[in-house]
Amino acid sequence: MRVGIVCPYTWNVPGGVQQHIRDLAEALIGFGHHVSVITPADDDARLPAYVVSAGRAVPVPYNGSVARLAFGFLSSGRVRRWINEGRFDVLHVHEPAAPSLGLLACWAADGPIVGTFHASYEKSRVVSVTAPILQSALEKITGRIAVSEAARKTLVEHLGGDAVLIPNGVATERYAMAAPLPGWPGRGDGADGADGDREGGAGRAGGGALGFLGRMDEPRKGLQVLLRAFEILGRERPGLRLLLAGPGDADEVVSRVSPGLRGRVVVLGMVSEEDKIRAYHSVDVFVAPNLGGESFGIVLAEAMSAGAPILASDIEAFDRVLLGGRAGALFPVGDHEALAAAAGELLDDPARRKHLSAEARAAVRAYDWSSVARDVLRVYETVAAGDAGVVESGLGA
């Protein structure tokens, strides 16, 4: 199948949409399909062979923040030429409601078009003056995909119509192996190659480490529940440490821990992708104490890919991802005493941790990019069936 993918944001700038497109394109190429991606890119950017540049994106205020978008005569000319030369069986535009290449591609093409909606927002951005501009382009999309329930809800409420839900994939093998952070023993299951049965490693007498990753200043991520549980656990287990990573004020977090335990709470703050992976491999139990508001929990999926034994609150999304407790232990949401008790049991039971780790790695395969790409491919096949392919549309259509 010849697939043309349209990326609305600058390729080399880190972002969820760009990452999604890169992983999807590479998975599709892995299946043996022909993929071409058109994207805004800086002039000197080094692009993979399957990526075509549509020129530089321009910073412009849009909906209260400055976004880098590609629009105008030059961009739309390049999109038209790319569609003409690509002879695609299906065109896949991302974030088609943003004033960038996605919208331009909808405008410039006729034929089977799939649109993926990433963003979710509360307030409608579609108003009477912009509705007609969007409508004529969005009506050309034959199959719509939303990456999360929130994105789907946004689409239904603000643009009308419906979409199928295909969540973001996780590049599980990227997380599978990593050396623990310096000064952390790790679980001995990663690249360090050490044995997994360190004597007393996490037990009552020895050290052991709990991990958390997420926004530290967002109450719904539940860090406060974990900190209260650590007040109990830390006193019972003099060697136990807590590793925290994610955006937020580190000093403020440490000040919430009682003085005697502060030395055993390590706050990494914002971490690089590489250090994040190493952090997953540095702890004995990864805790996800979220109070709700998660549709899927990408952090949980990453930790599962890294094979971290998981202890998570029993909110619906986590219960589903963890197969009702089979791929990770669950505790009643918000209950710090239950969290402390469950974490203690896991720390004392290396065999159970090892078992959970293996189960998690197996369960997360359902969310791997190869599974997601297969679902996306089914959408392509659905819309492309019996159609002659993508052609350039008449001007102004």
Next chain:
Amino acid sequence: MFPDWIIDVLFWIAVVFLAGVYVSWRATRLDRLHVRVETARAALDAALVRRAAAALELAASRLLDPATSLVLATAAHEARTADADNREFAESDLSRALRAVVDQPEFVGALTAEADGPTVLEELSSSAAKVAYARRFYNDAVSQARIARRKLLIRVLPLAGKAPLPGFFEIDDDPPGI
């Protein structure tokens, strides 16, 4: 011929009268400055509305690609509907959006070649320039009114009445390069 005290009384009456005239003149002047601020504000509002309308007209003209139209229409809509607290941000955003659109290479040339292009461009250029003028005039009136309000006499006597202290209107109003 007149007793001394009558001279004294007449002198003081004259002093009070002259002081009254002076205070009244100051009050009138302050009132005039306030009126000027209000007039300038009305002119500024009109110029801003006209610029937003020109941007919307361009967005709806079908001379542009839909992405450009969407950028312009959104910025113009935000500027037109912003509340008092966000007005200055929204108008600055519209200025930036207009520059980002118009300053694209070959934009003006391509639009001039279209049938309605020159008219729309002329309206946009003139309305953007008028926003800059109207804002200078308004801020000028405001600064004079504020200086007048700071004077001791005006602060001691309630000559400004209940009129609120006028505020400056600070936005990025650099016009696009048409």
